[in-house]
Amino acid sequence: MMTFLLWLVLLFFCWPLAILAIIAYPFVWLFMLPFRLIGITVSGLFKALEAIITLPARILKGPSGIR
Secondary structure: OHHHHHHHHHHHOOOHHHHHHHHHHHHHHHHHHHHHHHHHHHHHHHHHHHHHHHHHHHHOOOOOOOO
């Protein structure tokens, strides 16, 4: 909602820039999509690596929920 309100303010003050932003937004989104997918993949890889590295310590610690 805040983005829409900011766009309305931009439309009021500088309508050609607001129209350009509306037209350019899908192209920028498509350009950024591969970088987002790479980021998700790298994040998942680091989470898996962290789980593998900390597995021995978690096994030796034992079940912490049972008391």
